[in-house]
Amino acid sequence: xxxxxxxxxxxxxxxxxxxxxxxxxxxxxxxxxxxxxxxxxxxxxxxxxxxxxxxxxxxxxxxxxxxxxxxxxxxxxxxxxxxxxxxxxxxxxxxxxxxxxxxxxxxxxxxxxxxxxxxxxxxxxxxxxxxxxxxxxx
Amino acid sequence: xxxxxxxxxxxxxxxxxxxxxxxxxxxxxxxxxxxxxxxxxxxxxxxxxxxxxxxxxxxxxxxxxxxxxxxxxxxxxxxxxxxxxxxxxxxxxxxxxxxxxxxxxxxxxxxxxxxxxxxxxxxxxxxxxxxxxxxxxx
DNA sequence: CTGCGTGCAAAATGTTTGCAATGTG
DNA sequence: CACATTGCAAACATTTTGCACGCAG
Numbered sequence: 001x002x003x004x005x006x007x008x009x010x011x012x013x014x015x016x017x018x019x020x021x022x023x024x025x026x027x028x029x030x031x032x033x034x035x036x037x038x039x040x041x042x043x044x045x046x047x048x049x050x051x052x053x054x055x056x057x058x059x060x061x062x063x064x065x066x067x068x069x070x071x072x073x074x075x076x077x078x079x080x081x082x083x084x085x086x087x088x089x090x091x092x093x094x095x096x097x098x099x100x101x102x103x104x105x106x107x108x109x110x111x112x113x114x115x116x117x118x119x120x121x122x123x124x125x126x127x128x129x130x131x132x133x134x135x136x137x138x
Numbered sequence: 139x140x141x142x143x144x145x146x147x148x149x150x151x152x153x154x155x156x157x158x159x160x161x162x163x164x165x166x167x168x169x170x171x172x173x174x175x176x177x178x179x180x181x182x183x184x185x186x187x188x189x190x191x192x193x194x195x196x197x198x199x200x201x202x203x204x205x206x207x208x209x210x211x212x213x214x215x216x217x218x219x220x221x222x223x224x225x226x227x228x229x230x231x232x233x234x235x236x237x238x239x240x241x242x243x244x245x246x247x248x249x250x251x252x253x254x255x256x257x258x259x260x261x262x263x264x265x266x267x268x269x270x271x272x273x274x275x276x
Numbered sequence: 277c278t279g280c281g282t283g284c285a286a287a288a289t290g291t292t293t294g295c296a297a298t299g300t301g
Numbered sequence: 302c303a304c305a306t307t308g309c310a311a312a313c314a315t316t317t318t319g320c321a322c323g324c325a326g
Binding site for chain 4: 055056060079080
């Protein structure tokens with residue numbers, strides 16, 4: 001699922017956003033990072049290339065991408081927002097040792113028998129998060 | 139799964155906490171509320187009986203209960219911590235309309251075929267959260 | 277030139293902590 | 302009576318917002 005340097009610009013444009021170096025760097029880091037980084041981590045990463053980049057820019061960019069449906073927000077374990085470029089159906093694995101969050105393909109362990117309705121409720125979707133030790137920490 | 143007024147005192151003692159009226163009220167509200175309340179909601183609730191009760195007391199109590207394993211912290215949708223007295227195995231249903239969070243029994247829709255290991259990872263547990271409309275909002 | 281985007285700083289939340297006064301065991 | 306717990310206020314952490322300047326179309 002490689003997103004080329006071109007595609008980043010297209011993704012931004014597709015969200016109605018102008019392509020700026022800072023925004024490009026935000027998306028590039030989201031793509032490269034396999035840890036579902038927080039805003040703070042993203043800011044630190046893009047500050048290596050753009051030392052003057054600010055929280056406001058990072059949050060503005062992320063919120064715009066989320067609003068446009070290109071990025072998903074994740075809340076895992078603590079109240080810190082984490083961001084996920086992968087908008088397709090998938091699950092998550094949280095390593096309780098190092099804290100990294102990995103994507104799991106939707107069918108990694110078979111389809112889940114989740115009903116469409118349940119006790120009078122309408123079920124539209126579900127989020128599954130696995131916990132344990134990642135391959136590195138195991 | 140009714141927890142009587144007696145049991146609240148026992149639960150607090152079992153966590154090594156002295157039984158105070160404020161703490162009793164916190165647990166009582168956790169038990170009665172079916173919405174997995176946030177600290178702010180709990181504070182508002184116990185302020186009806188104890189107008190001078192403070193955030194510090196609510197947070198101290200909740201954190202002590204979480205540390206003792208009697209309460210679970212939930213992070214759903216936004217960065218706000220929500221608290222769940224039910225520490226047994228169960229899932230959650232989030233109503234996207236009214237925001238309420240309901241407990242679902244572990245076997246509500248069959249056991250999930252989640253593997254013990256997955257691509258080099260060790261899987262210890264999993265959290266499943268269903269989204270949709272609750273019976274009231276449907 | 278028009279206006280979106282940036283960066284800085286301040287504000288708005290949500291949560292934690294320090295401490296004197298108080299209540300519990 | 303000893304000391305855990307309370308309430309208040311201040312500190313913290315994260316996210317949002319206001320605004321002047323700057324760059325792109």
